[in-house]
Amino acid sequence: MSTALDAYWMPFTANRQFKQSPRLLTRAEGMHYIDDQGRQVLDGAAGLWCVNAGHNRPKIVQAIQQQAAELDYAPPFQMGHPKAFELAERLVKLLPEELTKVFYTNSGSEAVETALKMAIAYHRARGEGQRTRLIGRERGYHGVNFGGISVGGISTNRKMFGTMLGGVDHIRHTHDLARNAFSIGLPAYGAEFADDLERVIALHDASTIAAVIVEPVAGSTGVLIPPQGYLQRLREICDRHGILLIFDEVITGFGRTGSPFAAQTFGVVPDLMTVAKGLTNGCVPMGAVFARQSVHDVFMNGPEHLIEFFHGYTYSAHPLACAAALGTLDTYEEDGLLTRAAEMEGYFAEQLHSLKGEPNVIDVRNVGLVGGVELTPIAGEPAKRGFAAFLDCWNQGVLIRTTGDTIALSPPLIIARDQIDQLIGAIRTALRRL
Numbered sequence: 403m404s405t406a407l408d409a410y411w412m413p414f415t416a417n418r419q420f421k422q423s424p425r426l427l428t429r430a431e432g433m434h435y436i437d438d439q440g441r442q443v444l445d446g447a448a449g450l451w452c453v454n455a456g457h458n459r460p461k462i463v464q465a466i467q468q469q470a471a472e473l474d475y476a477p478p479f480q481m482g483h484p485k486a487f488e489l490a491e492r493l494v495k496l497l498p499e500e501l502t503k504v505f506y507t508n509s510g511s512e513a514v515e516t517a518l519k520m521a522i523a524y525h526r527a528r529g530e531g532q533r534t535r536l537i538g539r540e541r542g543y544h545g546v547n548f549g550g551i552s553v554g555g556i557s558t559n560r561k562m563f564g565t566m567l568g569g570v571d572h573i574r575h576t577h578d579l580a581r582n583a584f585s586i587g588l589p590a591y592g593a594e595f596a597d598d599l600e601r602v603i604a605l606h607d608a609s610t611i612a613a614v615i616v617e618p619v620a621g622s623t624g625v626l627i628p629p630q631g632y633l634q635r636l637r638e639i640c641d642r643h644g645i646l647l648i649f650d651e652v653i654t655g656f657g658r659t660g661s662p663f664a665a666q667t668f669g670v671v672p673d674l675m676t677v678a679k680g681l682t683n684g685c686v687p688m689g690a691v692f693a694r695q696s697v698h699d700v701f702m703n704g705p706e707h708l709i710e711f712f713h714g715y716t717y718s719a720h721p722l723a724c725a726a727a728l729g730t731l732d733t734y735e736e737d738g739l740l741t742r743a744a745e746m747e748g749y750f751a752e753q754l755h756s757l758k759g760e761p762n763v764i765d766v767r768n769v770g771l772v773g774g775v776e777l778t779p780i781a782g783e784p785a786k787r788g789f790a791a792f793l794d795c796w797n798q799g800v801l802i803r804t805t806g807d808t809i810a811l812s813p814p815l816i817i818a819r820d821q822i823d824q825l826i827g828a829i830r831t832a833l834r835r836l
């Protein structure tokens with residue numbers, strides 16, 4: 403099948419290189435893709451960190467098919483449909499009890515923009531409208547909209563887009579190769595890195611700061627695992643200064659770290675939480691912001707006929723997305739997937755860390771069913787070794803993600819031991835050839 407490739411301008415892709423040698427996926431089932439050559443490819447990336455239940459799960463497919471035939475679209479402004487409310491009630495039951503409200507979006511980037519706006523509007527509603535500054539973290543990834551790249555800390559995601567990135571600052575990242583290389587699970591050193599927030603607060607004064615946003619596990623930058631005690635310290639500092647803490651759980655949400663959410667894995671409850679990806683098992687675009695009752699209630703003042711929060715999207719709470727999410731939660735619950743990463747963590751870590759000592763491996767990091775293998779960059783050609791590893795694994799029939807010179811693994815949570823062996827074996831073979 404020869405598909406014309408010219409018109410589609412692809413996202414986050416080396417378009418010219420791809421179109422010279424395209425990689426097209428045509429089907430998927432369970433742990434595998436089928437490419438346009440009929441090759442079976444093991445999915446070591448859950449698509450893009452999102453297909454947590456594995457591909458083409460029947461309950462999800464049926465839910466989408468049925469919904470499309472019943473109610474194709476319902477306006478979410480001043481109108482509703484039952485599944486939007488049913489889904490919100492089910493999601494809240496999976497969350498830490500403090501998080502009781504669900505605001506729907508259509509992606510992780512939109513969830514981040516929503517949370518940032520919600521944080522600033524919250525302080526205004528409390529009479530502290532001067533709290534407009536947002537604090538992100540170096541190496542953070544919070545999607546690609548202007549708010550997300552402003553609080554984000556990856557220069558390649560920011561440098562092309564001008565100066566609309568004001569009103570933010572960043573705390574330092576938590577990567578510490580010197581002390582924490584090859585840590586199994588949470589690194590022992592680095593809780594004190596959270597104290598960098600006190601430096602930023604001293605510079606700007608807490609009275610000007612609305613929120614801090616971090617990924618509990620920094621995914622896109624190359625899987626940085628939070629040092630023991632680090633997130634707890636961030637929480638304490640935010641509480642001390644009346645600053646909202648936002649956990650961006652677009653990647654860690656829905657079982658990735660061994661609990662439904664990283665907040666539960668690490669025992670720290672944020673004030674706002676952003677999710678997407680695993681929310682619908684990647685099948686229909688959807689995101690959400692989970693909020694504490696205390697945040698929500700500050701908005702619920704004034705005349706009852708007035709809109710309390712002037713924000714939302716045409717496709718918020720889309721019926722197809724809600725149906726997909728409900729089918730996804732059914733599948734997670736039936737297969738015990740929201741805690742299976744905790745059961746598989748030990749074996750996954752054992753196999754992943756067996757890569758220590760392979761050529762150019764300078765660190766291995768893991769928690770739950772997410773892992774990072776950091777490689778020595780080729781001098782003067784950053785990311786080239788990483789991409790070569792990706793291509794070599796692809797040619798072996800295994801899909802991995804690489805970010806810079808780090809291999810990022812986030813397989814569907816249904817992965818079996820022999821498939822973990824296949825995944826790690828393909829990486830080992832690739833590393834010995836690079």
Ligand SMILES: Cc1ncc(COP(=O)(O)O)c(CNc2cccc(C(=O)O)c2)c1O
Pocket residue numbers: 450451509510511512514543544545546617621622623650651652653678679803805
């Ligand atoms: C923490 C976090 N926040 C927001 C987003 C944005 O979500 P949307 O893409 O749905 O707008 C993300 C998305 N993260 C993401 C998306 C695509 C690829 C990769 C990768 O690291 O290979 C990571 C993310 O990881």
